[in-house]
Amino acid sequence: MTTSASSPAVQLADLELGFIGAGRLAQALALALQQAGVPVARVGSRSPAGAGAMAAMLPSCVACDPQAVADQCDLVFITTPDAAISGVAGTVAWHAGQGVVHCSGATPVAVLQPAADAGAWIGGFHPMQAFGPDPQAAVRSLPGCTVAIEAAEPALGAWLQALAQRLGCAGLTLPPGARARYHASGGYASQHVHVLLAEAVRLWQSWGATEQQALDALLPLLRGTLASVARSGVAGGMPGPVSRGDAGTVRLHRQALQAVDPAMRDLYDRLCVRGVALAQAAGRLDESQVRELGRMLQEPPASDA
Template structure:
């Protein structure tokens, strides 16, 4: 721009990082839950873009003063942009959007490196990661209710790190500063407390179905057990709170389990054996199982299940 009447063009003022105007690129379940939570916390969400215009309009319709636009408009109008598309699109979007100096860009992927946002950093933007350790279902209200108390993994340099930690606090979440090299391990750990639980319960449901029971009957019986297990974990920790025959050194019951599972499916019995061996290590760690008890269970696990 040129000069007029001897005055120089004035650059736009830097964004106020204490009250950033927030936008979303991606309008899926995480974006819906996070944007609704930000609104409830008094943080303005002013723009949304998505490959699905219907999804973008649905999200914007639940937020006052939020506009639907393309990715360029969201980047232009917002101080902090959350990227919440499928993980495989994050780097592509980072390359395609015209970011600006002083802007902040954070993706909400658990496993994608923050380095995928390097094109934004090259344009002068601050980059980071903001990943809530929570599963988000199809019900927006249920997803919103699940946010308070959850951990948010934050990876960013100053001053964006302080901004993201403040947002986590305002959402009622626990901010966790995550080293870049730990990101994928952190995300994999969540699978054990989420998707792998589903896989284990599916094995249990198969056993109930083997005598003609339904999945609903199995869940009606097993979910109270799971809830009690979670309460024990919260009170006593991973090792000290573990129940079951392995933690007691009950080799006879483990033998009966293996025989029954072998008759249903040898692969199911093999998974049981592997889990029992991990459980032995936990029981020994907690001091609940002496060497003789552990050796008795190990002998059963080493033997043929027939």
Template sequence: MNTHQTVLTLPTDVAGVRIGFIGAGRLGQALAWSLAHTGLKVVAVSSMLEEHARALAAPIAACVCMSPQAVVDACDLVFVTTPDSVIGATCDSLTWHSGQAVVHCSGVTDVGVLTHALTQGASIGGFHPMQTFGDPHAAAQSLPGCTITVEAGQAELMQLLLALVERLHCVPNRLPAGMRGRYHAAAGYTSQFINALFDQAVRLWQTWGATEEEALRALLPLAHGTLSAIQTAGVACGMPGPVSRGDLSSIDKHLSAITPMGPEMLDFYRTLCSVTVPLARQAGGIDEVQAQKFIDLLKA
């Protein structure tokens, strides 16, 4: 239960909001630099690893604080960019107050993990950039144009988060409460699962002596073309390949070729190919009779 009245009292101009970061990993660094480069006031940072805090702070002249509580005490808006597993414990260990806000940047962790701050009068929310953060400098460069998912229970905080998205030249996505698991899983399909698909394709190329580099040189343009088609025509109508044109014979040959690779790869191919059948039907590339023939072949 919220034992304090939650009232967000921030400067009317977003440029006057004092922003702090608890956690200075790759995401924290990229986001802090990006916000600062738009003219916003990133004033304080703390991290379990002091060298990370200094790496974040140095380019933007932020203060390196010796404790997370010092960040909370100095800031109006605090981003918790720690590993997901310690977001809740980090929030619970701190003293918050009415008039400030705390948000985490996890895609999958529920905003409710920040409830301790809410009970002390702070506003809570989520701010998740849908971007990879392998290298913070590269991530900061590629952040403009990406989608940032925002969640907040209070209208004033939602307005602030949307203003930050706009300053970053990103696209806002409002997420209803309780949907973070599905949302994050969806992101996984179009990020790390692509690596799994390429792994399977590369393994097939390697059976005739090709290297991974050679396989990727051939396959990446194909993937780029498919993504371009999806962007233009949508998921179903942008799908290429034999199922989309009713080519049952090619799929039969694929199954025969993959069978010697073992049941795991074969089952994976069958599962993926089965998912494409209703897409081809939706796009009008095959009729119901053809769709059933594909289904029967893939189940055989």
């Protein structure tokens, strides 16, 4: 076991890596590290069966209890559910010079303070990626994604940056206190997209179409939108009537949505207000268009029913 590193990136292959927690993220990350030439030595979990199943996926990996992971490993990833991280940090005995890192996007690194009090280096390592039930699919999706890294100890930060590089990911150094904002941003780009698509599907269903018919039409539109954002940026790639200052079409939308569900129309209004500000900041709307859209969005909507 190596417990010091004057040149952490060079010694990366010599690190004893361990996981506490054997869920989807742990399985995908451990498999990806294994394939990148950084083997995982030990895995522990509150479920011995879960630890055993994960260890069986990894050559030379030993299933054990969480304390054995901490005793034997230089770098430990805590990959339990977020609510359990502080419990693991507080009940396991850590030692000086090892890295103890959680993989939560929003949880403050400070929940690992019991490990720091024992002399361990604490940090965060969060891949901004969705982890589904198929770990191999998750492994394939990792290259190119961003990993948010937080570590006050330079040696630990160097280890984590080197691991991100081995995975083919971009290592983002996250300042203390930014984790919740960083993680919420991922919700806008992932979770909230599902909500918006659900609203769109409801509109299709209002005239008798199926969800599949709606998705067949809307997903190519979404892919084209993403491609436009990649080419032109968020504001420059924004399509639609708000970005053109087309208040007449927005008014028709509001009327139609009010007839289906006033709450849906209210959500649309709120999004349009943000869209007007975005288009204006990009120089795509003049002052008269901004005023006209603003007045119209404040009007009580008439129903087209």
